Amino acid sequence: MTRGAITHTVPRPQRADARRNRERVLAAAEAVFSEAGLKAQVDEVARRAGVGVGTVCRNFPTKQALIEAVLTSMYVSLLDQAEAALVTADPAAAFEQFVLALSEFQARHRAFAEQMANEPVLPETAHALRDALTSAIARLVTGAQSAGTVRADIGPADVAILFSGVAHATAVAGDLQPALRERYVRLILDGLRPAVASQLPGAPLDFAQLRCIKNAKLRKAR
Amino acid sequence: MTRGAITHTVPRPQRADARRNRERVLAAAEAVFSEAGLKAQVDEVARRAGVGVGTVCRNFPTKQALIEAVLTSMYVSLLDQAEAALVTADPAAAFEQFVLALSEFQARHRAFAEQMANEPVLPETAHALRDALTSAIARLVTGAQSAGTVRADIGPADVAILFSGVAHATAVAGDLQPALRERYVRLILDGLRPAVASQLPGAPLDFAQLRCIKNAKLRKAR
DNA sequence: CTACAATCGGAAGCATGGTTCCGCTTCGGC
DNA sequence: GCCGAAGCGGAACCATGCTTCCGATTGTAG
Numbered sequence: 001m002t003r004g005a006i007t008h009t010v011p012r013p014q015r016a017d018a019r020r021n022r023e024r025v026l027a028a029a030e031a032v033f034s035e036a037g038l039k040a041q042v043d044e045v046a047r048r049a050g051v052g053v054g055t056v057c058r059n060f061p062t063k064q065a066l067i068e069a070v071l072t073s074m075y076v077s078l079l080d081q082a083e084a085a086l087v088t089a090d091p092a093a094a095f096e097q098f099v100l101a102l103s104e105f106q107a108r109h110r111a112f113a114e115q116m117a118n119e120p121v122l123p124e125t126a127h128a129l130r131d132a133l134t135s136a137i138a139r140l141v142t143g144a145q146s147a148g149t150v151r152a153d154i155g156p157a158d159v160a161i162l163f164s165g166v167a168h169a170t171a172v173a174g175d176l177q178p179a180l181r182e183r184y185v186r187l188i189l190d191g192l193r194p195a196v197a198s199q200l201p202g203a204p205l206d207f208a209q210l211r212c213i214k215n216a217k218l219r220k221a222r
Numbered sequence: 223m224t225r226g227a228i229t230h231t232v233p234r235p236q237r238a239d240a241r242r243n244r245e246r247v248l249a250a251a252e253a254v255f256s257e258a259g260l261k262a263q264v265d266e267v268a269r270r271a272g273v274g275v276g277t278v279c280r281n282f283p284t285k286q287a288l289i290e291a292v293l294t295s296m297y298v299s300l301l302d303q304a305e306a307a308l309v310t311a312d313p314a315a316a317f318e319q320f321v322l323a324l325s326e327f328q329a330r331h332r333a334f335a336e337q338m339a340n341e342p343v344l345p346e347t348a349h350a351l352r353d354a355l356t357s358a359i360a361r362l363v364t365g366a367q368s369a370g371t372v373r374a375d376i377g378p379a380d381v382a383i384l385f386s387g388v389a390h391a392t393a394v395a396g397d398l399q400p401a402l403r404e405r406y407v408r409l410i411l412d413g414l415r416p417a418v419a420s421q422l423p424g425a426p427l428d429f430a431q432l433r434c435i436k437n438a439k440l441r442k443a444r
Numbered sequence: 445c446t447a448c449a450a451t452c453g454g455a456a457g458c459a460t461g462g463t464t465c466c467g468c469t470t471c472g473g474c
Numbered sequence: 475g476c477c478g479a480a481g482c483g484g485a486a487c488c489a490t491g492c493t494t495c496c497g498a499t500t501g502t503a504g
Contacts, residue, residue: 015450015501041491052453057493117394154409161391162406169387172339173435179424184384186422187376191413200408202401213395237471237480264462274483279463445504452499459492469482474475 022059024049029056029070033111038067067111068123074112075129078105082136091143095150096189098140099163103185106167107175113167116160119218134160134207151194155204162188244281246271251278251292255333260289289333290345296334297351300327304358313365317372318411320362321385325407328389329397335389338382341440356382356429373416377426384410 014022028049032040042063046053060066085098106113115122122130137156144150166188170181190196236244250271254262264285268275282288307320328335337344344352359378366372388410392403412418 017501018451021451042493043491046453053492054453054494055451058451061493063492117390119394158405158409161395161402162409165387165389165391165406167387168339168390169383172341173383173432173439175439177424177435180383180427183380183422183424184387186420187380187384187413188410189413190418190420191409191411193418196412196415196417198408198412200405202399202405205402210395213399217395217397239471240481243481263460268483275462276464276483277481280481283463285462448501448503450499450501453497455495457492457494460490462487462489464487465485467483469480471480472478474477 021049021051021055025051025056025059025066026069026073029066030073030109033067033070034109037110038114042066068126070111071115071122072126072129074105074109074115075126075133078102078112079129079133079136081105082133082140085140086136090147091140092147092149095140095144095147098137099159099189100182100185102163103166103181104178106164107170107178107181110171113164113171117164117168119214138206148194150192151197153197153200153204154192155206155209157205157207157210159192160207161205161210243271243273243277247273247278247281247288248291248295251288252295252331255289255292256331259332260336264288290348292333293337293344294348294351296331296337297348297355300324300334301351301355301358303327304355304362307362308358312369313362314369314371317362317366317369320359321381321411322404322407324385325388325403326400328386329392329400329403332393335386335393339386339390341436360428370416372414373419375419375422375426376414377428377431379427379429379432381414382429383427383432384414 025045029045032045032048036044042056043053045066046056049056056066060069081101082098085094085101088094088097106116134156137160141150141154141156141159145152163185166181166184170177170184173180247267251267254267254270258266264278265275267288268278271278278288282291303323304320307316307323310316310319328338356378359382363372363376363378363381367374385407388403388406392399392406395402
């Protein structure tokens with residue numbers, strides 16, 4: 001708006017140091033949010049980046065925007081891992097590999113775990129990413145199911161929910177005890193096997209349904 | 223202090239309406255914290271109780287104190303359930319019954335779930351309670367283990383961690399879908415059975431160890 | 445080298461939510 | 475009924491943490 005001609009025709013070449021600072025802020029934010037979760041304060045990010053708060057807020061006009069930027073980059077890197085797993089020949093191994101990677105990722109990136117567990121705080125930009133990730137997970141799950149290491153009566157979103165539970169539960173005690181985390185991941189993998197498979201209430205949950213449920217909840221809260 | 227003679231010899235008989243108000247506040251707090259978690263605001267508690275904030279703060283000088291009072295009463299009521307389960311003849315059934323009750327309890331009392339998951343926020347008054355509860359859980363677990371429905375390589379605190387994970391994971395989506403919660407509880411029960419029992423890293427975790435780990439974490443954070 | 449505009453730092457501003465205080469009301473013994 | 479004190483409500487106060495603003499600084503085109 002307001003005489004916008006220049007604003008949107010010229011891609012405005014940023015000053016070099018400004019670009020460098022932006023990167024620093026992003027890196028600091030990633031580190032800080034990973035350690036302390038989304039409740040970490042903007043000042044701390046600024047301090048860690050070695051800049052003033054003003055600089056943080058100029059690049060990311062709001063804390064929310066900063067969070068979105070960080071989360072987006074986390075989504076990218078997790079998607080990489082999912083795709084890395086997908087190229088494995090053995091679908092059972094692929095699933096297990098991804099699940100371990102996921103839990104380790106959540107342990108390392110607390111902010112990501114919170115995002116995955118709570119109401120989505122994602123910009124529209126990231127929707128494509130999220131879809132790619134959910135579809136990759138769905139493929140990993142069905143692969144493991146046809147390989148016979150995962151029972152048939154669960155859906156991809158069931159897996160996401162279960163492991164985000166593990167992430168949260170071990171966040172309390174587990175940061176210092178990575179073994180503990182793997183312990184619970186393996187236990188849940190055991191629960192996912194077809195062998196025992198007692199009757200579960202409900203039906204396999206996919207991501208579309210999960211989103212519906214979350215939306216319903218949001219609507220109710222409002 | 224300050225001419226304390228009267229203060230501690232006379233048990234100062236509270237006025238009737240004051241006592242009634244205190245109860246109202248406590249009830250309102252329990253309801254509000256259960257629905258919204260510990261982040262719920264004091265004003266909301268006051269409104270729900272039909273009193274002014276001043277009244278809340280006179281009875282519970284700080285939000286923390288209010289939380290402690292509410293949590294203590296929740297501990298009592300959960301302990302009841304654990305003891306109810308313990309009198310069941312079949313230890314396998316007792317364990318399952320308690321675990322379902324626990325997850326339902328956590329779903330209904332969000333504040334309690336948060337407390338159980340995060341750093342302890344308990345007054346010393348509640349330590350005896352907590353010990354009673356952990357010992358009841360320990361008995362339920364070992365009972366189920368000798369009955370053969372729970373694998374030997376897990377400890378009581380493992381169970382607590384796993385189910386607090388479920389509580390958290392389903393808090394997002396599960397409030398509206400109680401079936402979903404039971405779904406995951408049953409799945410974890412499957413994982414806990416001796417049948418499949420793949421090798422788990424780490425050792426069975428008991429509550430004393432868990433407390434150590436949490437303390438270590440607290441110390442580090444400071 | 446100079447000048448100008450982009451960028452910076454961090455102090456001041458604002459919003460949110462807990463805690464305190466005080467004039468008014470109500471209880472309950474007489 | 476009357477009166478002193480306990481209790482009440484909620485506005486004012488304070489702490490915390492995000493956002494804005496502006497004088498000082500620094501990069502860069504000419």
